[in-house]
Amino acid sequence: GMLDRLDGAFAKQRQFVSDASHELRSPLTAMRGQIEVLARNENPSAVEVRHMEAMAMAEMRRVERLLDDLLLLARLDEGVGPSLREVEAAPLLREIAAAVPDRQTEVGELAAGVLTADPDQLAQVVRNLLSNAHRHASRVLLSSSAAGGELTVSVDDDGTGIPPRERERVFDRFHRSEPSRDRSSGGSGLGLAIAHSIVARHGGRIWVEDSPLGGARVCFAIPGFRPG
Secondary structure, three states: OHHHHHHHHHHHHHHHHHHHHHHHHHHHHHHHHHHHHHHHOOOOOHHHHHHHHHHHHHHHHHHHHHHHHHHHHHHHHOOOOOOOEEEEHHHHHHHHHHOOOOOOOEEOOOOOEEEEEOHHHHHHHHHHHHHHHHHHOOOEEEEEEEEOOEEEEEEEEOOOOOOHHHOOHHHOOOOOOOHHHOHHHOOOOOHHHHHHHHHHHOOOEEEEEEOOOOOEEEEEEEEOEEEO
């Protein structure tokens, strides 16, 4: 049994390295192609140069996001636990929603009270869920509720939703979901995996269900909440 588990772990590691290599190679290949096209043109126009610059910068930002996510996952895999402290949950969630760049996040009902958690890691989870929702929908709603000493945070969207067969696998690293929710829209394929890892280290759980808005609802619940 131990050998089977080790074999499974090694297989996952090989797959992760292969996927990471592919994800890094894709933007580098795109940048190289743009540069080669420009180099073949002896007298490129200013418009062509600016177009190539914009394409290259977009791909470089994609690489930077991917590297940041890989480094964060590596730290989490090494056992870096949350730095717990008490935070006012509702104001923190409002602040995170307001800070999402160029996107309008609706804020619904929020449970008032104090949560014992790592506020930076909690913010990372919520940002990842909001960013994922905004990439696939026009309307995104953030809300929270409390029961039994747990705080449940929900992110709803009006997009295409996530089929039941995909709802556990979307938290796998580099998982390729439905075409309408793939990384061609700008994701690294690691955001939900990071959220899952952080929530687990808080002793919580994360899941996907249908949203009343018509798309997907991604929820996570973590213990240590005291209503107030």
